[in-house]
């Protein structure tokens with residue numbers, strides 16, 4: 001991007017708003033032929049200046065405008081595609097406007113739109129300006145009073161933020177309701193919903209004894225799928241009181257589930273709007289992963305009530321202030337509800353799969369970006385997931401109590417304000433008398449640091465010297481990197497498998513277990529004394545910092561840690577490292593034309609894990625599962641798509657043959673133990689059962705039989721989908737019949753049909769692209785529904801490397817074409833599909849060229865949206 005591009009918004013250009021809005025009165029008249037939005041803004045000039053009032057507004061048809069009660073003549077205001085400018089306002093003013101908008105024609109799903117007949121809104125980040133003219137920026141916080149007028153038959157339910165304060169009927173079968181939100185809020189938290197919806201009700205009594213009505217609104221017929229979301233909500237409310245001392249503040253908390261939604265959910269004050277995928281579930285229709293997703297997204301949006309809504313962002317460069325912190329809070333919550341180690345592993349897997357590539361590619365940016373063209377492009381894994389890791393490091397550096405003191409001070413100081421990440425860090429520091437000066441670099445420096453470690457045991461004086469060097473690779477616009485301050489959790493394991501007491505040279509006493517060291521320098525050395533034998537080091541326990549650890553540990557030590565590491569995360573990590581080592585060695589063999597031979601030690605280590613009856617089955621499932629192709633690729637200088645695929649298939653099959661009996665025994669035991677439903681033990685058993693099935697299904701005799709039996713049993717969707725995934729990837733004669741049968745069984749259930757699309761898009765088969773092309777023409781496929789787009793095209797591009805990166809480039813062509821088609825109707829979702837192309841540098845020359853050609857093709861399309869243009873053109877770098 002050229003430096004002087006007027007479309008680029010820079011953090012350093014932030015200025016306080018010229019006007020403030022104290023009160024907003026909205027009058028929204030819903031109709032089939034368009035919706036009329038009346039607005040009455042009570043404004044106050046902010047400081048002494050003579051600048052005009054400039055309101056944001058896009059795609060609005062002006063019907064009337066009046067200032068202080070007097071209609072404005074055409075010369076008194078200026079209207080363009082993005083703004084409404086009014087000159088000559090006094091220190092205080094009331095501006096009234098009326099406009100017409102077209103929710104039915106709104107395919108971008110931003111602003112007011114219709115999903116399956118239901119009117120709903122999505123305003124974050126800048127969607128409110130598509131509803132009416134406004135100072136659509138988060139540092140303008142106003143009290144809202146919203147009147148909705150609609151049809152009594154098609155919109156019996158009409159909702160907005162806060163509490164209903166008045167209602168009535170008018171002629172023509174129409175009715176109205178007025179909602180009032182007592183809390184000042186930025187426009188991005190505004191919401192309105194109207195339609196014919198069913199409601200599921202419950203209540204929660206806060207610890208101060210206030211009763212809060214809880215209501216989940218869904219399309220009729222889905223009432224029996226809300227139980228899990230409701231339970232999650234109540235758990236989240238109680239947890240936030242217990243862990244952060246935060247109570248809910250309104251009398252009603254509402255959630256509405258809609259079918260067409262650009263992302264997961266939205267935390268609008270008192271009226272969360274959700275993608276139905278994150279609300280609706282019962283064991284027959286949703287997998288355990290879906291159940292977990294619901295629990296964490298419901299909690300996430302609820303937690304935003306304090307971290308995001310009560311204390312909000314000054315500007316969109318501060319996005320990680322609310323998102324990083326709220327992701328950290330939802331991660332803590334899920335860890336408390338279920339297995340903490342399993343949750344941590346899932347979070348780290350997600351970080352590595354999505355954020356590491358972003359941080360190492362052309363779109364790398366710090367968790368606090370310095371500039372953007374389209375803010376919707378910055379709801380990234382970096383802002384969210386790396387942002388959460390940064391908060392987690394503060395938590396680890398200050399400890400649980402210190403962190404709580406810091407969050408208490410943050411809420412006390414900033415309740416009702418729009419603030420910056422600096423305000424958050426300062427509260428953490430002030431409450432703890434801590435120095436996070438150097439730590440602040442995490443907010444402004446992009447790139448994943450590498451920690452290059454070595455350990456030396458000196459038998460003569462019984463000491464162990466740990467040396468840690470940190471290096472952050474250059475990222476676009478940031479050639480030089482400074483050393484970061486981070487917690488580095490380590491343990492040293494003795495020959496008996498127990499953690500050794502740790503004492504650094506110069507210290508008086510030792511403590512067994514994990515020790516949190518602090519790294520600040522480019523190179524740090526730690527000398528542990530009184531170490532009686534050569535220890536096995538366990539570094540970066542719990543993934544205490546978002547870095548790539550480089551520590552050459554012999555395979556025997558990794559196998560030892562798989563069995564003995566007291567840190568469950570690191571037990572899994574040791575398994576991953578061992579598997580990476582073996583698989584990458586096989587990739588090298590294959591490339592050199594050597595025969596593939598699976599080392600015995602991997603089978604032995606996994607066999608030992610399978611025999612561990614005491615361990616959490618879910619943890620074992622994760623340890624048994626070899627790193628995926630996308631993860632393996634991250635370790636190669638130039639990604640060899642085919643070699644990685646072949647080697648992984650080879651290893652799974654060879655392991656299945658070696659461990660056949662033990663896999664089968666464990667499979668059967670888990671199958672017998674699991675009960676349908678969302679209880680931890682059953683979910684863990686299913687997890688291990690399906691991990692075993694992934695191996696067993698490589699065996700043509702017993703594998704086929706087992707997968708088909710599991711599919712036909714139809715016990716839970718978790719088991720059905722795991723079996724169908726194996727069947728869809730196979731050449732078994734039952735394949736087509738099973739896919740047809742699944743479709744017929746669930747054809748009226750869009751969330752389940754999404755799974756049917758995904759299972760085919762991700763199947764590892766030579767003809768997957770042909771299937772996907774056919775599916776793109778299937779009568780159930782539509783580019784209008786974001787879930788469907790992600791289920792087919794998103795899954796194909798991001799989770800099926802051999803098909804997407806097909807050597808002839810046909811996979812690229814297919815996805816690029818769909819991006820262009822989708823851009824015309826929904827730029828936000830289209831832009832999200834580009835990311836895999838941004839990784840072009842990582843591939844061989846032929847693929848590089850094909851990927852670049854597609855990016856160029858996208859960029860040269862006339863009339864491209866800002867969203868797609870920004871991502872595609874930056875990806876070319």
Ligand code: B3K
Pocket residue numbers: 124125263265266267300301304323376379
């Ligand atoms: N805050 C919303 C995300 C809005 C995305 C706008 N493109 C959901 C969340 O993070 O909770």
Ligand code: ZN
Pocket residue numbers: 300304322323326327
């Ligand atoms: Zn969020």
